[in-house]
Amino acid sequence: MAQNLVTKLYRISVIGAARNKPYVVPSVKAVTYSTSTQQDSGAVKNSDAVKSVFISQSNDIFTNLALEDWLYKNFNFINHHILLLWRNSPAVVIGRHQNPWLEVNTSVLSEHGIEIARRNSGGGTVYHDNGNLNLTFFTPREHYNRKNNLQLINRALIREWGLKTEISPREDIVISGGYKISGTAAKLGRPNAYHHCTLLVSVDKEKLKHALHKHHKGIKTNATQSIPSPVMNLCDVNSHVTVEKLLSTIGWEYLRTCPYTAEDRGKDFIMKQRGFQFINPTDQWFPGLDKLRAELTSWDWRFGKSPKFNVTRTFQVPQELLGKEELRNEELSITIDVNKGMVEDVMLMVPPGLKAANGFSGQAQVVTSLKGQRFSEEAVTILQKALSELESPEQTRNEFVVDCVRTSILALEDEKSN
Amino acid sequence: MQSLYFSSRLQRLRNFSRDVTIVTQLCKGVLLRTDELNATQSMTSCFNMVNCAMHVNFRTIKTTLTSYAERMYTDKHEWVLIDGKMGTVGISHYAQDALGDVVYAQLPDIDTEILKKDECGALESVKAASELYSPVSGRVVEKNIAVEETPALINQSCYEKEWWDD
Numbered sequence: 001m002a003q004n005l006v007t008k009l010y011r012i013s014v015i016g017a018a019r020n021k022p023y024v025v026p027s028v029k030a031v032t033y034s035t036s037t038q039q040d041s042g043a044v045k046n047s048d049a050v051k052s053v054f055i056s057q058s059n060d061i062f063t064n065l066a067l068e069d070w071l072y073k074n075f076n077f078i079n080h081h082i083l084l085l086w087r088n089s090p091a092v093v094i095g096r097h098q099n100p101w102l103e104v105n106t107s108v109l110s111e112h113g114i115e116i117a118r119r120n121s122g123g124g125t126v127y128h129d130n131g132n133l134n135l136t137f138f139t140p141r142e143h144y145n146r147k148n149n150l151q152l153i154n155r156a157l158i159r160e161w162g163l164k165t166e167i168s169p170r171e172d173i174v175i176s177g178g179y180k181i182s183g184t185a186a187k188l189g190r191p192n193a194y195h196h197c198t199l200l201v202s203v204d205k206e207k208l209k210h211a212l213h214k215h216h217k218g219i220k221t222n223a224t225q226s227i228p229s230p231v232m233n234l235c236d237v238n239s240h241v242t243v244e245k246l247l248s249t250i251g252w253e254y255l256r257t258c259p260y261t262a263e264d265r266g267k268d269f270i271m272k273q274r275g276f277q278f279i280n281p282t283d284q285w286f287p288g289l290d291k292l293r294a295e296l297t298s299w300d301w302r303f304g305k306s307p308k309f310n311v312t313r314t315f316q317v318p319q320e321l322l323g324k325e326e327l328r329n330e331e332l333s334i335t336i337d338v339n340k341g342m343v344e345d346v347m348l349m350v351p352p353g354l355k356a357a358n359g360f361s362g363q364a365q366v367v368t369s370l371k372g373q374r375f376s377e378e379a380v381t382i383l384q385k386a387l388s389e390l391e392s393p394e395q396t397r398n399e400f401v402v403d404c405v406r407t408s409i410l411a412l413e414d415e416k417s418n
Numbered sequence: 419m420q421s422l423y424f425s426s427r428l429q430r431l432r433n434f435s436r437d438v439t440i441v442t443q444l445c446k447g448v449l450l451r452t453d454e455l456n457a458t459q460s461m462t463s464c465f466n467m468v469n470c471a472m473h474v475n476f477r478t479i480k481t482t483l484t485s486y487a488e489r490m491y492t493d494k495h496e497w498v499l500i501d502g503k504m505g506t507v508g509i510s511h512y513a514q515d516a517l518g519d520v521v522y523a524q525l526p527d528i529d530t531e532i533l534k535k536d537e538c539g540a541l542e543s544v545k546a547a548s549e550l551y552s553p554v555s556g557r558v559v560e561k562n563i564a565v566e567e568t569p570a571l572i573n574q575s576c577y578e579k580e581w582w583d584d
Contacts, residue, residue, distance in 0.1 A: 007572045008508040009539075009550070010525050011560040012532070014500060096540065096547050097522040122522070122542035146546075171544075186546035189537070222567060224522050224542060307522070 049079045049143075049259045052274040053251040056086040058281050061117045061128065064088060066293035067281040068136055069120060072192050074288075077140045080274075083254045084136040085247055090129040090204075091115040092211050095122050095185065099223040099306045101375070104211060107410045114211060118302050121196065123185030124226030127211050131202035131233065133243050135250065137195045139259075144193040146171055146186060148262040153182070153199070155264065156253035160245070161238050172229065173197075179232035201243045202235045218408075221309030251276055299374070304341035311336045313408040317354055321397050330354065332401070334408050338375045346370045354397060362387045362398060366405065380406045498553040505554050509541075509572070517543040520569040525550075525561045532556065541572070 056064055064086040071082065092114060094100050100116055103125040109116055128134070137149045150167050157163040165175045173182035184197040208231065234241040255273045258265050283290040295301055314333045330351035337345040346367045369386040373379035383405055387398040495513045499506045514520065522542040532538045532552045539550040565571050 007514060007562075007565065008506055009496075009523070009562050009565065010507050010558055012505045012507060012552070012554060012556040012558050014503055014505040014554045014556040095542075097524060097542050120547065122547040187549070188546055189549040190551065222522070222569075307524075 048272075049077075049081050050272065050274050051081050051083070051255055051259060053254060053276045054082055054084045054279045055247065055251075055276060056084065056279050056281055059087060059089045059130070061088040061091040061093065061115055062293050062296045063281050063289075064134070065093075065117060065119055065296050066289050067279070067286065068194070068196070069292050069296075070281075070286050070289050071136075071138055072120075072187065072189065072194055074286075075138065075192070077138050077192055081143070081259050082138040083251065084138065084279075085251065086134045086136070087130055087132065087243065088128040088134070089115075090127075090207065091117055092125060092127050093117045093119050094125045095224055095226075096120055096305075097122065097224045097307060098125060098226070099219065099221050099309055100303055101306070101311075102217065102219045102221065102223065102309070103214065103226055105213065107377070109211060114207075116302055117296065118305060119185070121185040121187040121194070122224065123183065124224070125212060126183050126198055127203065127208040128198070129203055129207070131200070131204065131235075131243065133199040133201055133246055133250075135197055135199065139193060140191050141188060141193045143260055144186070144188060144195065145260075145262075146184060146195045148257075149195055150182075150184070150197070151262040152253055152257050153197075153250060155257075155262075156250045157234075159253065160249045161241060163234070163238055163241075170227075173199075175232060175234075175237060178230070180229040181232055181234055199246065200231055200233050201241055201246055202233050203231075205231065205233065218312045219309055220312070221307055223307040223309065248276075299341070303375070306338075306341055308337070308339040308344075310338065311408050313404070315404045315407070317351060318400065321354060321400055332404055334404055336370070336375070336408060341375055343370045343373050343375055343379060348401075362390050362401065365390060366401065370405070375409060377406075377410065380409060496551065496553050500554070504559070505556065507553060509550075514572050517541060517546075517548060517572075519543055520572045523565050523569045523572065525566055526552075526558045528558055528561060530558045532558065541569075 056067060058064055058067070067086075068084060071084065075082070090113070092104050092109060094103050094116065096119060098118070100106055100118070104116065106116065135149075135153070139145075147167070150171060150173060153173060154165050154167070157165055163175070165173050165181065168174050168178075168180075171184050172180050175181050181200050182197050184195065186195040187193065212226075212228070214226075214228070234246070252270065255270045255275070256265055256267060257263065258269075279285075281289060298304075312333065312335045314331045317330045317332055330353045332351060332354065333347075333349040335347040336343055348363055348366050350363055365386045366383060369383045370379050373382060380402065384402050387402060388395070390398070496507055496509055499508075520541050520543045522540075524540045524542075526532060526538040530538070532555060534552060534555045536552050537549045538552045540547045541550060542548075
C-alpha cells in the first residue's frame with residue numbers, strides 16, 4: 001500500500017490528554033485590527049479585496065522592519081491588501097538564516113555608522129540607503145503571488161518611463177544585459193504572508209560594493225549564503241527616475257491591478273480603492289511596535305540568531321618569536337566554534353617553536369577566557385587582559401597570539417594569513 | 419413544562435456524573451504534573467459541578483486509556499503522531515512539495531516550551547521563509563539534527579532514513 005512520504009522534524013513531550021479527532025488549525029493569531037466588514041476569517045468573499053498603499057514616514061531600518069512585522073502579525077488582509085513603501089538610511093540587511101560575519105565586514109560597517117539588521121524573511125544580503133525603495137506586498141496566505149507583484153512593477157516602469165525589465169529565473173528584476181535592479185524575499189505564515197523586494201534607484205554603488213564585499217574568512221557553516229550579482233541603478237538607465245516619482249508610479253499601478261491576478265483593471269478601478277496613506281510608525285499608533293523594534297535591534301537577534309559555525313585561520317609565526325634553533329616556517333592555527341553568536345569551543349595549535357623555552361604558555365588561558373563570550377571584539381579584550389596577567393616574560397608572544405585571535409574574529413585582512 | 423425541564427436536567431446531571439468518573443480517572447494520572455494547567459482547571463470545574471448536582475450517582479466505570487498511535491494532520495502542513503505522552507511532529511509530502519527545495523531548516527531547540535499554535539521554527543526555500551506552527555503544547559525533547567544539517571532531506575523520501583529507532 002502506498003504511503004505518504006513524510007519527514008519527522010522534532011519530538012515533543014505533550015501536555016494534555018491525546019485528542020482523538022483530527023486537529024485542524026484555525027486562524028493562528030487573534031485578529032485584533034481589521035478594516036474588514038466581513039465577520040469571520042472563513043467568509044467567502046463576494047467582492048474584490050480593496051487595496052491601500054501605506055508610505056512609512058520613518059527612515060530607520062529597525063522601525064520599518066518592526067512595522068512590517070507588526071502588520072504581518074496583527075492585520076487582517078482578507079478583504080484589504082496592502083502595499084507598504086519604505087526607505088532607510090544606510091543599512092545592510094541580512095536574511096533570516098544568514099551569518100553576518102560571513103556576509104559582511106562587521107567592524108568596517110560599524111565604523112561607518114552603517115547598521116546591520118536581520119529581517120524575518122529568507123534570502124540574501126542587501127544594502128539599503130535613501131536611493132533604494134523597499135516594497136512589501138501584504139496578502140492573506142492564499143493570495144500570495146510573487147510573480148504577479150513583480151509583473152506589476154515591470155508594468156509600472158514601462159508605463160511611466162518606457163523601461164523594459166525582465167524577471168530572472170531567481171525572481172530578481174533585471175535590466176539591459178542582466179543587471180539586477182531588485183532583490184526579492186518572502187515570509188509565509190498563517191493566515192498572513194508577505195513578499196518584499198528592493199528597487200535600486202540611485203543607490204551609492206561604491207558603498208554597496210564595499211559593504212557587501214565578501215572576505216574569505218575560513219568560516220564553515222550551513223547558513224544560507226548570498227549569491228552576488230552585478231547591479232545597476234534605475235537612474236543610470238533613465239535619469240528621470242527618482243524615488244519620489246517611483247513611489248507614486250508603483251502605488252498607482254498597484255491600485256489599478258486586480259488583487260488576485262496581475263490583470264490591469266484600468267484607471268476606474270482606482271476609484272474603488274483606498275488610495276495612499278502616510279504612516280507614522282510609533283508605539284502610539286501601533287501598540288507593541290516598540291517591543292518588536294527592541295527585539296530587532298538586540299544583539300541576540302542580529303548576531304545570536306546565526307546558525308552555528310566554526311572559523312579556522314592559520315597564521316605564520318614571525319621569525320623573531322621563534323626560538324633561535326628553529327629556522328623552519330611555523331604556523332599557529334586557531335579554530336573557534338560558535339553557536340548562537342557565543343564562543344563554544346576554541347582549539348589552538350601552537351607550533352613547537354613558539355612553545356620553546358620562554359615561549360607562549362597561555363594556551364589554557366586563551367581557551368578559558370574566550371569560551372562563553374560573544375564572538376566579538378569584547379572577547380578579544382578579555383583575552384588580552386587574561387594573557388597580560390600571566391607571569392610570562394615574553395609579552396610579544398602573547399600579543400602575537402592576541403592579534404591572531406582578533407584577526408580571526410574580526411576578519412581583518414591580514415597579509416600573513418591565507 | 420417545568421417538570422420536563424427538571425427531569426431533563428436531572429438526566430443531564432446523571433449523564434454528567436458518569437462522565438465525571440471518567441474525567442476523574444484521566445485527571446488522576448495527569449495531575450501528578452503540576453505544570454498542566456488545562457487538566458487542573460477542568461478538574462476543579464468538574465468538582466464544582468458535582469457539588470451542585472442534585473443527584474450524585476457515581477457508578478464505577480472501568481475505562482482503559484487506549485492510546486493508539488494515529489497521525490493527525492493540521493491544515494495541510496504539519497502532522498503529529500501521539501504515542502502516550504510523546505508526540506512526533508513532522509511535515510507532509512504535500513507541504514514539502516509546495517515548498518520547493520528547502521535550503522534551511524530552523525527547528526525548535528531541545529527543552530523549549532511551546533504552546534499549541536505557537537510559531538516554533540521555519541523552513542526556508544527559494545527565498546521564502548515558511549513558518550512552522552506547533553500542533554500541540556509541550557516541551558521539545560529531541561529534534562532531527564540530520565534535517566538541520568542537510569535540509570534537502572526534507573525533499574527526499576525519509577522512510578529509509580529513520581533517525582531514531584521506533
